[in-house]
Amino acid sequence: MATKKLKTLRPFDRLRVDGELSRNRRQAQGLYPERSRRIKRGVFITFEGIEGCGKSTHSKLLSEYLENKGYPCVHTREPGGTKLGEAVRKVLLDSPEIRISDLAELFLFEACRAQIVKEIIRPALDRGRIVISDRFSDATFSYQGYGGRVDLKAIRTLDRVATAGVVPDLTMLLDIDTSEGLRRARKKGIDRMEKKDLSYHRRVRAGYLRLSKQYPGRIKRVKVSGRIPEVQAKIRREVEIVLRKFERPR
Numbered sequence: 001m002a003t004k005k006l007k008t009l010r011p012f013d014r015l016r017v018d019g020e021l022s023r024n025r026r027q028a029q030g031l032y033p034e035r036s037r038r039i040k041r042g043v044f045i046t047f048e049g050i051e052g053c054g055k056s057t058h059s060k061l062l063s064e065y066l067e068n069k070g071y072p073c074v075h076t077r078e079p080g081g082t083k084l085g086e087a088v089r090k091v092l093l094d095s096p097e098i099r100i101s102d103l104a105e106l107f108l109f110e111a112c113r114a115q116i117v118k119e120i121i122r123p124a125l126d127r128g129r130i131v132i133s134d135r136f137s138d139a140t141f142s143y144q145g146y147g148g149r150v151d152l153k154a155i156r157t158l159d160r161v162a163t164a165g166v167v168p169d170l171t172m173l174l175d176i177d178t179s180e181g182l183r184r185a186r187k188k189g190i191d192r193m194e195k196k197d198l199s200y201h202r203r204v205r206a207g208y209l210r211l212s213k214q215y216p217g218r219i220k221r222v223k224v225s226g227r228i229p230e231v232q233a234k235i236r237r238e239v240e241i242v243l244r245k246f247e248r249p250r
């Protein structure tokens, strides 16, 4: 039954990150049973950075590129990616009438993370997929921690529980000037997070930079100054270095 449905999917369904995540969910549930012949185990890649830095653009391009090279990928986003996540995403981003403190925000993001790890990320990694997530734990440290000034130790404790030990193998930090990022993001409409003032977003960016210095092996910073293909080429270079580590011997 599942295979019949799959035939009707359009080529871009696997990149659709809104709503149902149809193909991704089917992949995670194992209805695409083929394990990658190229890598020994699942690989988790996350994209981070302030609003408008290009996470959605580059994470989708990377997913498409890797799929074409024969690596089965699952693309997802936070908050979102599951039914619970998409519902909470609406509360977090598009409900200006609801007041949410920085601490409450932390719990909502972590609730979404616990769900997506259990429902999508962990099962996909166990099946040897490359999971590409548009945001993950680093966003919580940067936004609620550095931006919202919630105690970092509390975040660490909560995040460890929510992720059940899932840590990215590689994190691409797309770094852009704060005002330029916000300008790009605002072209597409303004959500609740984007409404926070410039100094908040500056702290978020500084937080990300601090994290990249703290975890230089995992977090690779790419400056978003050139055009999309140039930035994407830099990302692919970093990804290939990591994938080489997990390549199966031929």
Ligand SMILES: Nc1ncnc2c1ncn2[C@@H]1O[C@H](COP(=O)(O)OP(=O)(O)O)[C@@H](O)[C@H]1O
Pocket: 049, 050, 051, 052, 053, 054, 055, 056, 057, 058, 184, 185, 224, 225, 226, 227, 228, 229, 231
């Ligand atoms: N070098 C670049 N890398 C990424 N995006 C770029 C670049 N140059 C211009 N842009 C534009 O900036 C915007 C980035 O938006 P998006 O990918 O949605 O960012 P995010 O998901 O991080 O908020 C897009 O409209 C994209 O076309």
Ligand SMILES: [Mg+2]
Pocket: 055, 056, 057, 134
């Ligand atoms: Mg985005």
